[in-house]
Amino acid sequence: MAARFGLGLDLPHRHAHGAAPPLEPLAAQLYAAYGLCRLVSAYAGPCVRVRRSSDNAQLDIGFAGGLIDVPALLAFVGTTSGTVATWYDQSGNGRHAGQGSAASQPRLVNAGVLDVGPSGRPVLVFDGVNDWLAPASAQGFARNTGHVTVAIAAQPVLNDNEFLFMCLNASGAHRASLCLPPATNLVQAIGTRIDGAANQSFGRDRGSGSKRFIARFRYGEGQGDIAVDGAVTTSGFHDAGLTSDTDPATSLRIGSAWSDLYFTGSMSTLVLARAALDMASLDAALARTMP
Template sequence: MSTVDKSNVTYTGAESALPGFYLFSEYPASTIALSVARLLNPDYKGPAIRVRRSSDNAEQNIAFVNGVLDEAALLAFSAGGDAYVTTLYGQVGGLNAQRSVAAAQPRIVSAGVIDKVNGRPSMYFNGTSHYLVLSGASLNALRNVSQAAIFTVAQLDSLDVTRIAIAFSGGTSPARQGIIANSPTLNRLSTASRRVDGEASSQLVSAADVGANVHVVAQVMNYAANTQALYTDDALSASGVASTSGPGATSDTASLTAYVGVGVNTPMSGWWQGHISEVLVYGTDQSANRSDINQHAMSFYGVAA
């Protein structure tokens, strides 16, 4: 019997044909599912993003092709200029992140070159005016929960002031939970968590500097047990309490609004400066899947442990 050495064979087909490519084929679907670079949900048939080009302010939807953003269509539409994301379409429940004001829209193409991190398309937030907003009845699934988890793929350019990648407002709390880059002198990631309206925020701060690399960041909260954990690239960075008021379910008296790329104080502050590629938010216990979800993103975005 003869054998054939296949050790040097290279797969040249579509990424999406590889086993385990779609996150939601392997793990539960999240309440919020946003990605500018990849199709998370194989059942989602809508566009990836809607963009506005700088030359004439025309807008066009850009699709996913073979599970990833159609870069050729995006470049053809931008026609050598800049392009900005007006809508990042949600892949579950119609929860889209969007802004109609041109000055607020994050960039996706700069002078005919797609903004990327580690070779993958990513929105660039300028640190002064760019942000996206999610609102709607579907966010109510996150209002009164005993556990929650947020996953973000992001890269930070500047930490001269506090920068916020994803945050929620509800009731009288300026931020119920969120992933933050904090401490200008230390360049570290942190989280903020509130369980009930008006309580003081419980914050965690990573023990190590994050630098300017792209990271897969997870914030996992168990309100019933009053625990909170921050993970950076699948490694535990910090842990503590989820609520300064003690254990229990979240209790939001007003509808939630989610913000990508900015804090939710009035006036707004904490503008993110750098890239954000992906946001997943769960209102359920994902402790058993947390590491796998992190590693799934790390593999796609080329992030080392």
């Protein structure tokens, strides 16, 4: 997961001069958006809040040239390791994803070396043991709605009943979650439309390596769509209608289910919407954020 940092680290993926950030065409429909590059032009805040292991000091790290400010990050962390205490929401809705426990924070720097993906861009590394982040003020994400979209750029390591993203309904069943079922090579969307109903799922083969995952829960049409690198599978999903007008029992989680089923691998982008986002446009946006 770790690699050497050099001057050419992210040049192939920098935003072209004058090019709009990846999620700019979808900005008005976003519920929350997390990335290690600038996703929308209107967002002026930091990218992440990093904790360094040497003394537990924390610092907000911003952007440079459209990407996370790697020199500032490495200068702060030094030869120690850096983990993410807050992954800032770039949608403008303030649903920043946090983790107060140092032991459960995903890693960004390992002993002074930046964690990167296959093409050299930074990633958050989830250890599969206890790492997760929780978006704030997000209990109503799947409340009284006909559509939800979840999109993630990630590189899973294991298929061991792990959750990339979780949203529970009021009765403790999944409303709109994205998981890796055990002993398979699938990525699976799992959820319910109404409280107390049994989970239903739809999925497709995910292949291997760094991937773009998109799940659309189209409750209103009684259908669901799941895409891997732009290839889409559509399935029936519950009876058509809006979801229940109740808040989920817990906050959303990135990288785990509830108190277990932790994700093993890396992640660079996560997008949430209370809408059926256009999958081709969203996939093209994710492709510009791949690590």
